[in-house]
Amino acid sequence: MASPEPGRPLLAVRSVAKSFGAVSAVRDVSFPLYGGEVHALVGENGAGKSTIVKMLAGLHRPDSGTIELDGQPVELHSPADALAAGIAVIYQEPTLFPDLSVAENIFMGRQPLRSGRRIDRRAMNARAAAYFTQLGVAIDPDRPARGLSIADQQIVEIAKALSLDARVIVMDEPTAALTGVEVKRLFAVAESLRAGGAALLFISHRFEEITALCRRVTIMRDGAHVSTDPIDELTVDEMVRRMVGRPLDTLFPKHDVVPGDVVLEVEGLTRAGVFADVSFQVRAGEIVALAGLVGAGRSEVVQAVFGVDPRDSGEVRVDGKSLRGGSPAAAMRAGVALVPEDRRQQGLVLDASIERNITSTRLGSLAKLGLLVGGAERRFARDWAARLQTKYSHLTDPVGRLSGGNQQKVVLAKWLSTQPRVLIVDEPTRGIDVGTKAEVHRLLSDLAADGVAIVMVSSELPEVLGMADRVLVMREGELVAELPRAEATEQTVMFAATGQGAAA
Amino acid sequence: MTTAPPTSTGPAPSVEHDKAAESRVGLILRARELGIVLALAALVVVTAVVNPRFLSGQSIRDLVLAAAIIVVLAVGQAVVVITRNIDLSVGSVLGLSAFAVGSLLQAAPGVPVVVALLVGLAFGAVCGLVNGVLVRFGNVPALVVTLGTLYVYRGIGFFWAGGQQINADKLPPGFLAFGTAGVLGVPWLIIIALVVVLVAGLYLRTYRSGRELYAMGSNPEAARLAGIPVGRRTLAAFVVSGALAGLAGVLFAARFGTIDASAGTGMELNVVAAVVVGGVAVFGGSGTIWGAAIGALLLTTIGSALPVLGIDQFWQQAIVGALILLAIGTDRVVAARIAASLRRRESHVVS
Amino acid sequence: MSSPDLSPRRLLGRLTSWDAAIIGVLILFVIIASFTVDNFASSRNFSFLVLDLAPIALMALPMTLIIVTGEIDLSVASTLGLASAVMGAMWEGGLPIETIIPVCVLLGAVLGAVNGTFVTVFGLPSLAVTIGTLALYRGLAFVVLGDRAVAEFPASYTDLVTGRIGDTGIPLLLIPLVVLGLVFAVVLHVTPFGRSLFAIGANAEAARFSGTRVTRVKFWLYVVSGAVAALAGVLWTLRYSSARADNGTGLELAVVAAVLLGGVSIFGGRGTLWGVIAGALLLTSLQNALRLADVSNEALSVVTGLLLIVSVLAPNLASNSHAALRRRRRPDPPPPASPNPDPAPSPTPAVRSS
Amino acid sequence: GGTTRDSSAGDTSGSTGAAAATANPDAPIREGLKIAFLPKQLNNPYSDIEAGGGQTAVTELKGDYKLVGPNDASASSQVSYINTLIQQQQDVIGIAANDPNAVCPSLNQARDAGIKVVAFDSDAAKQCRDVFVNQATTQGIGETLVKMTHDLTGGQGDIAILSATPNATNQNAWIAVVQEELKKPENAGMKLVATVYGNDDDQKSFQEAQGLLQTYPNLKAIVSPTTVGIAATARYVSSSSYKGKVAVTGLGTPNQMREFVKDGTVSQFALWNPADIGYLAGYAGAALASGQITGKQGETFTAGKLGKYTIGADGEIVLGPPTVFNAQNIDQFNF
Ligand SMILES: Nc1ncnc2c1ncn2[C@@H]1O[C@H](COP(=O)(O)OP(=O)(O)OP(=O)(O)O)[C@@H](O)[C@H]1O
Ligand SMILES: Nc1ncnc2c1ncn2[C@@H]1O[C@H](COP(=O)(O)OP(=O)(O)OP(=O)(O)O)[C@@H](O)[C@H]1O
Numbered sequence A: 001m002a003s004p005e006p007g008r009p010l011l012a013v014r015s016v017a018k019s020f021g022a023v024s025a026v027r028d029v030s031f032p033l034y035g036g037e038v039h040a041l042v043g044e045n046g047a048g049k050s051t052i053v054k055m056l057a058g059l060h061r062p063d064s065g066t067i068e069l070d071g072q073p074v075e076l077h078s079p080a081d082a083l084a085a086g087i088a089v090i091y092q093e094p095t096l097f098p099d100l101s102v103a104e105n106i107f108m109g110r111q112p113l114r115s116g117r118r119i120d121r122r123a124m125n126a127r128a129a130a131y132f133t134q135l136g137v138a139i140d141p142d143r144p145a146r147g148l149s150i151a152d153q154q155i156v157e158i159a160k161a162l163s164l165d166a167r168v169i170v171m172d173e174p175t176a177a178l179t180g181v182e183v184k185r186l187f188a189v190a191e192s193l194r195a196g197g198a199a200l201l202f203i204s205h206r207f208e209e210i211t212a213l214c215r216r217v218t219i220m221r222d223g224a225h226v227s228t229d230p231i232d233e234l235t236v237d238e239m240v241r242r243m244v245g246r247p248l249d250t251l252f253p254k255h256d257v258v259p260g261d262v263v264l265e266v267e268g269l270t271r272a273g274v275f276a277d278v279s280f281q282v283r284a285g286e287i288v289a290l291a292g293l294v295g296a297g298r299s300e301v302v303q304a305v306f307g308v309d310p311r312d313s314g315e316v317r318v319d320g321k322s323l324r325g326g327s328p329a330a331a332m333r334a335g336v337a338l339v340p341e342d343r344r345q346q347g348l349v350l351d352a353s354i355e356r357n358i359t360s361t362r363l364g365s366l367a368k369l370g371l372l373v374g375g376a377e378r379r380f381a382r383d384w385a386a387r388l389q390t391k392y393s394h395l396t397d398p399v400g401r402l403s404g405g406n407q408q409k410v411v412l413a414k415w416l417s418t419q420p421r422v423l424i425v426d427e428p429t430r431g432i433d434v435g436t437k438a439e440v441h442r443l444l445s446d447l448a449a450d451g452v453a454i455v456m457v458s459s460e461l462p463e464v465l466g467m468a469d470r471v472l473v474m475r476e477g478e479l480v481a482e483l484p485r486a487e488a489t490e491q492t493v494m495f496a497a498t499g500q501g502a503a504a
Numbered sequence B: 001m002t003t004a005p006p007t008s009t010g011p012a013p014s015v016e017h018d019k020a021a022e023s024r025v026g027l028i029l030r031a032r033e034l035g036i037v038l039a040l041a042a043l044v045v046v047t048a049v050v051n052p053r054f055l056s057g058q059s060i061r062d063l064v065l066a067a068a069i070i071v072v073l074a075v076g077q078a079v080v081v082i083t084r085n086i087d088l089s090v091g092s093v094l095g096l097s098a099f100a101v102g103s104l105l106q107a108a109p110g111v112p113v114v115v116a117l118l119v120g121l122a123f124g125a126v127c128g129l130v131n132g133v134l135v136r137f138g139n140v141p142a143l144v145v146t147l148g149t150l151y152v153y154r155g156i157g158f159f160w161a162g163g164q165q166i167n168a169d170k171l172p173p174g175f176l177a178f179g180t181a182g183v184l185g186v187p188w189l190i191i192i193a194l195v196v197v198l199v200a201g202l203y204l205r206t207y208r209s210g211r212e213l214y215a216m217g218s219n220p221e222a223a224r225l226a227g228i229p230v231g232r233r234t235l236a237a238f239v240v241s242g243a244l245a246g247l248a249g250v251l252f253a254a255r256f257g258t259i260d261a262s263a264g265t266g267m268e269l270n271v272v273a274a275v276v277v278g279g280v281a282v283f284g285g286s287g288t289i290w291g292a293a294i295g296a297l298l299l300t301t302i303g304s305a306l307p308v309l310g311i312d313q314f315w316q317q318a319i320v321g322a323l324i325l326l327a328i329g330t331d332r333v334v335a336a337r338i339a340a341s342l343r344r345r346e347s348h349v350v351s
Numbered sequence C: 001m002s003s004p005d006l007s008p009r010r011l012l013g014r015l016t017s018w019d020a021a022i023i024g025v026l027i028l029f030v031i032i033a034s035f036t037v038d039n040f041a042s043s044r045n046f047s048f049l050v051l052d053l054a055p056i057a058l059m060a061l062p063m064t065l066i067i068v069t070g071e072i073d074l075s076v077a078s079t080l081g082l083a084s085a086v087m088g089a090m091w092e093g094g095l096p097i098e099t100i101i102p103v104c105v106l107l108g109a110v111l112g113a114v115n116g117t118f119v120t121v122f123g124l125p126s127l128a129v130t131i132g133t134l135a136l137y138r139g140l141a142f143v144v145l146g147d148r149a150v151a152e153f154p155a156s157y158t159d160l161v162t163g164r165i166g167d168t169g170i171p172l173l174l175i176p177l178v179v180l181g182l183v184f185a186v187v188l189h190v191t192p193f194g195r196s197l198f199a200i201g202a203n204a205e206a207a208r209f210s211g212t213r214v215t216r217v218k219f220w221l222y223v224v225s226g227a228v229a230a231l232a233g234v235l236w237t238l239r240y241s242s243a244r245a246d247n248g249t250g251l252e253l254a255v256v257a258a259v260l261l262g263g264v265s266i267f268g269g270r271g272t273l274w275g276v277i278a279g280a281l282l283l284t285s286l287q288n289a290l291r292l293a294d295v296s297n298e299a300l301s302v303v304t305g306l307l308l309i310v311s312v313l314a315p316n317l318a319s320n321s322h323a324a325l326r327r328r329r330r331p332d333p334p335p336p337a338s339p340n341p342d343p344a345p346s347p348t349p350a351v352r353s354s
Numbered sequence D: 001g002g003t004t005r006d007s008s009a010g011d012t013s014g015s016t017g018a019a020a021a022t023a024n025p026d027a028p029i030r031e032g033l034k035i036a037f038l039p040k041q042l043n044n045p046y047s048d049i050e051a052g053g054g055q056t057a058v059t060e061l062k063g064d065y066k067l068v069g070p071n072d073a074s075a076s077s078q079v080s081y082i083n084t085l086i087q088q089q090q091d092v093i094g095i096a097a098n099d100p101n102a103v104c105p106s107l108n109q110a111r112d113a114g115i116k117v118v119a120f121d122s123d124a125a126k127q128c129r130d131v132f133v134n135q136a137t138t139q140g141i142g143e144t145l146v147k148m149t150h151d152l153t154g155g156q157g158d159i160a161i162l163s164a165t166p167n168a169t170n171q172n173a174w175i176a177v178v179q180e181e182l183k184k185p186e187n188a189g190m191k192l193v194a195t196v197y198g199n200d201d202d203q204k205s206f207q208e209a210q211g212l213l214q215t216y217p218n219l220k221a222i223v224s225p226t227t228v229g230i231a232a233t234a235r236y237v238s239s240s241s242y243k244g245k246v247a248v249t250g251l252g253t254p255n256q257m258r259e260f261v262k263d264g265t266v267s268q269f270a271l272w273n274p275a276d277i278g279y280l281a282g283y284a285g286a287a288l289a290s291g292q293i294t295g296k297q298g299e300t301f302t303a304g305k306l307g308k309y310t311i312g313a314d315g316e317i318v319l320g321p322p323t324v325f326n327a328q329n330i331d332q333f334n335f
C-alpha cells in the first residue's frame, strides 16, 4: 500500500514548547502529519508525547510555536476547538462517563436527533452497535460505562474517535490495555481510516506495532525533538538508541533460578460471575505469568488473592498459613504485595505527593512511637524513587503530574518497599517505555533471584514468554492451561487463551 | 468514508442490542423510582384506610397545593445536583423573592399575577446567577458558596423586611385567589408545578445540552475533554435552580398570604432530602426529574398524613427521618441488583 | 537522583496555604477588635466567648476528620439535642448525674454508629444519610422530652461548665477544649491513621488497595463524632441548666461552616486541624465582637456567609492570577536540562545486581 | 449515691440578686438610664410592637433605649445577648424569656453586676428577675379564651387548640387553665379533642389546621392562643369548605385578623395591647433602677399614661384584662 509521497501536510507542529513551572515538558518540537498516513511518535516516559497530544487536543496552549492545519496556523483554545477543527484524540487514560450509557459516551454532544432536536436513542444505539461490530466486540450500547474493564473502556474510546470521522486522529498509547486480537482489529480500523485520507498520530511503546502500522516516525527525548524519518529508513535498534540515548541491554534479562519451596498456594478460588475454581501454586524464586485475553478475569483473580475483592469460596495460603479473605491488610502482613492494573484508580493517590504515595504502605514502620516525625518519610521516599530511577522535580509534587511511566515506577516503589515474599504484578509494564521496561524486567528477575515468589498478569505475549518460568492461561474466568517455560510459545498460549478456532 | 457504518440497516448484533436496551432501560427506570412510588402508595392507602377523609377532595387539594411549592424547588435542586453541585440557598432565595413580590404587590396592587411570577423568576435567577458565578469563576465548591449565600440572602431579607410582615389583607385578592383557584378545578399552583416538571424532565432526558448536565456530573474532567462548555452549563444550572426558587417564592406568597423575612427558613434541607429520596445521586450523574418530583410529593404527603393518622406531634419529625433513610436504602438495594446483573452479562471479544 | 532540599520550599507552602491565611486573619481580627470594640478584650468577655465557642469547636474536631475522608455528618446538632433531651429525662427520673453523663456520651456513640452503619455497610451517601438522621434524632429528642424543659441541674456541675480557673479569667471549659484539640490534631497530622484519612479522602480505592480498612475507619469516625456531639449536648445542657429537645437546632451548619472556613476541602483529602480551630474561633469571636458593637443580627449572618465564601474564594483567585502571570511571562529561555537533575540513568545502589 | 435531683434540690444555680435594698417610693426617676429590650425574637411583628411601646416609655423617661435579640426564638441565642448587655453595662434589661431557666444563670450574672431585670410577656424563673410584667393573669386569659369559645359554639361540641411551640411557657400555662375551665359544669358540653403545635411558623400552623379539620369531622371551634397560629388557621378556614362551619378564635392582632373578621371567618378574638406591655416594662425598669421599687409585693409606681400599678405576689405586675375584638370595635385598633 505505497501511497504517493504526500505534498503539503494536513497538520504541522511547528517548534512548539511547553513548560510546567520548572519542568520544561516539550522544547522546540516540529513534525508534519500527512493525510493518508500513520505517523508514529516515540520516546521514553516523560519525553513529552502526551504533552504534545494535549496541545493538539486544545488542553494545553503551547508557550511558543504554532500548530498549522492545511498550512494555516490555528489557535486551539479548548477541546471543543480541536473537535471543531476535525482533530480527534484518544487519550492515554480512558475518559468515560460511568453513569451514562456506552452509546451516549460515544456520541455525547453529537447525539443523532429526530424531530424537535430531540435525541434519537434508537438511532444512537444502532450506530454505536454498528461501530462495535466494526471493532468486533459485543458491548451492549445501552449498558452504563461503569464497570467496563480498562480494555472495554479503551475500545469505547476508539469507537468515539471513529464516530467523529475526523481528519486528524491522535492515539496516545491506545494499545496499552489491549491484547493481540483487539490490537489487530484496531489496526484494521486505523488502516481503513488512513485509506480514507485521514492523518493518524500513533503513540506506543511497542515497536512491533509501530513498524507494522506506521510510515513515518518522530522520536523525542527529554522533551526535545530528535528526528523524523520514514520508518523503513530506521532499524528498531536505531530508534531505541535515539530515544534512550544509549544502546539498550537485553529486554528480558531472565536469570535461571532453582525454585524453592511453595510460598503461595491458591485452591479452588471462586467468585460468582467473574471466575471459578482457580487453583495454582507459586514457589520462591519463580515467576508465574497469568496470560489470557483481556476480560478473562485475571485481575479479578489476583485481586481476590490479595483480598481487595471478596471471594465466594476457595482458599489462599502463604507459607502454608491460610489467608483470611477480603483483607488486604492481612495479605500485606503475610508478605503479599499487589501492583494493581489501573495505576490511576487503584495504584496511586494522584493529588497526593510522590513522597506520600511511596511511603503509604510503610507508615507503620516509619513512625516513632506511633508518630510520624522527622525526615524518615522523606529519606525513605527519596531512596526508593532513586532505586527505580523515577524522573521527578520535587518529592512534594502531586504524583499525577508525572508521566505515565514514571507514575508506574512510583507504584512499583511503593510496593517493593514492603519487601514482599509474594509479589503480584498486574500489567507491570503497561505504558512503559523500552528502557524502563528492561529495568522493570531486570527488577523482577532480581527479586525472583532473591527468592521472592512472583505472579505476573500480562497482556503482552513477548513479556509473558520472555519472563515466565510457567504460564497459566485463563479463559472466561477459568484456568484452562498451565505451560512450563519450554512449552510456552506464541501459538500454544494464544490457542489456549482463545480456545478452538479462535487461534489468532 | 469507509468508517461511517451503515445506520439504517442495522447489522445483526445491533438489533439484539436494541432488545437488550429496552429491557435495561425499563429495569433501571423501575429501579430508580419504584421504591418511592411504592412508599407513596402505601402511605396514602394506609392513611385513607385509617381516615377516609384523607382522600376527600378538599384534603387532596390541600396536599397537592402544599406539594406544588416543594416540587418546584426540588426540580431546580435536581438540575443542580445532577451536575455534581448543590444549592443550599434555595430556602433563602424563596424567602427573598416571596418578600420582593409581596412588597411589589403591596405597593402596586394592580400588577397582574403573570408579572408577579416573572418578577419572582427574575429575582431568583439573579440570586442563582451569583451562586453560579462564584462556583464557575471563583471555582469555589458549590456547597461552600451556597452555604454562604444561604446566610447572605437570608440576612439581606431580614435587612429589607425588618419586622415588617405582609399580611393577606395587604395583598390584592386576585393574587390570593391565584393561590387557591385554578382552571377546571385544577389549581394554578399545580398546573405550574406540572409544567415545570414536564419541561425540565423532558429537557434533561431528550436534549443534548440536558444530557451534557449528566455528563458533567458523571465525570467533570471527561466532560471538559468532550468539549462540553462546562462553565456555561454550570452557570445555567444554578440560574435555573435560582429562578425556580424565585418562582416557588411567588407561589409561596400566593398560597400562604402572610410573608415575613423568615419565609422558607430551613427549607433547603427538605428540598435536598426530597431530591435524594427521589433517587438523584448526591454526587451527580444520575437520577431523574420525575424521581425528584415524586420524592417531594412523598415528603409532603408524610407531612400531612401523620397529623391525619393522629400520630403524636412529637413523632412526626422522627418518622420523616426514618422514611428518608428507608427510601435511600431501598433505592440502593435495587441499584445493587442492577450492578450485579451488569457484572454477569460482561462483554467478551467475539471470535 | 534526589530532589533538592525541600524544607524551605515546604515552609513557604505552609505559609501560603489557605488555612494559614485564616489563622493570620484571626490574629489580625482579634488585634483590631480589641482596640476598636469596647469590652471585647475583657477577661469576662473572653470566658463568654469560650462558652459560645465550645459546642461548635467540639463538634468541628471529628467533623474535620470526617470531611477529610470525603464524607460529612449533618446529624451532629440533632445528636446534641437528643443527648440533651435524654439527659433531662433521666435527671427528672432521679438518676445521679454521674451516671447520666457517661450514658449520654455512650448514646451519642451509638447514634454515630447508626450513621456509620448506613454509610459504610450499606454504602449510602453520607450527605443523604445524615440529613435523614438529622430529622430522625431531632424527632426522637421530642419524643423523649416532648414539650418540657427540664431544669435545676446541680450548681456543682453547672458551675464547672461556666466557672473559671481560680480568679484568672480563664474558663475551666478551655482545658478540655485545648486537650481534645491537641489530641485530634496529632492524630490527624502525625499518625499513620491520620495519613490514611487523607488517602481515603483523595482516592478511597487506592487506599483500599494499599491495605487501609476504609469502611472500618469511616465507621469509627462516625462513632467518635456521635460521642463528641453528645458530650457537647451534655455541656450545653449544663451551661444553660436546661435540657430541651430543641437545644442546638441548626448548629450543624455553623459547624460545617467553621470546618470549611478552616480550609478543609469539602471533597476530602485536604485540610488541617489548626485551620479549623482558627475557623471556629474566627466565627465566634467575629459574632461576639459584632454583637458588642451593636451590629444587627442580620449583618451577622451576612458577614458569616461572606466570610465563608471569601475564605475559599480569595486563595483560589490568588493562585489563578499567579498562574495567569506565569502564562503571560513567555517565552523564557528553556532550562538547559530536563526536570531531572541527571538524565543518564546512573548505576543505582540497589536492585541492579549485575 | 451521686448527685441526683433530690439530693441537689435547692442547690440550683441561683442568687438572691440585689433585692436586699429597701424601696424609696418618692425617689426621682434617674435620667439617661440605659434600658435594653430583649424580646423573644426580632423581626416578629408582635415582638416589635411590644418593643415599640418600650421605646415610647424610655423616650418619655429621657433614657437611652436599645433593642437587641436573635432572629430565632431560642433560649441559647438570648443568653449570648444577655452576656453582651452585661458587657455593655446597661442599667435595665427587659426580657421576654424563651426559656425560663436557660436564661437564668446569665440573668443572675447581670443582676450581680447591678443590672435590673424586668421580665415581660413571658416570665423567667422567679429567682432571676426583679419583676414580671404580665399581659394579663394567666387565669384571666384562660377564662377569656374559654368564654369566647363558649359564645361561639353555644357551649356544645368538639374543640381543638392550635398552640405555638411545644415548650412555649405562657401558651402552656394558658392551656392548663383552659383545661381547668372546661371541667366546670357550664362548659361540660365542650370537649377538647386535640392540642397541636404550629411552632409559631405560619406554614406549619397552616398545615396543622388542615390536619385538625380532616381528623375531627365534627370540630366546632379551633382555639389558637398565638397570633401566628390564629392568623394561619383563619386563612386556611376562609379559603376552605369549612368556612362558616368551624369557628376560629384565640389571641391575635387586629391588623392580622381584620380581613377575616370582615369576611366572617372570625367573629371574635382577644388580645391585650402589646405596645402597653413594653411601655409598662419600660417604666417598671426605670422605677427599679431609680430605687422607687425593689420588686416586693405591695410596692407601687406610676407608669406614665397607664397610671398607677401595684406589684403583686412574686413581683408580678398585671397589665389588665385582655380586649375582645369583633366586627364592631376592630377598626378602632391599629397594631
Ligand atoms: N500538568 C503537568 N504539570 C507539571 N508537569 C507535567 C504536567 N504534565 C506533564 N508534566 C511533565 O512533562 C513531562 C512530559 O510528560 P508526558 O506525559 O508528555 O510524557 P509522555 O511522553 O507522555 O510519557 P509516557 O510515555 O509515560 O506517557 C514529564 O516530565 C511530566 O512530569
Ligand atoms: N470494576 C468492574 N466492575 C464490573 N466488572 C468488571 C470490573 N472490572 C472488570 N470487570 C469485568 O471483569 C472481567 C475481568 O476484568 P479484567 O478486564 O480486569 O480482566 P483481565 O483478565 O484482568 O483483563 P486485563 O487485565 O487485561 O484488563 C472483564 O469482563 C471485565 O469487563
Ligand SMILES: [Mg+2]
Binding pocket: A049, A050, A051, A092, A172, A403, A404
Ligand atoms: Mg503519555
Ligand SMILES: [Mg+2]
Binding pocket: A298, A299, A300, A341, A426
Ligand atoms: Mg486486568
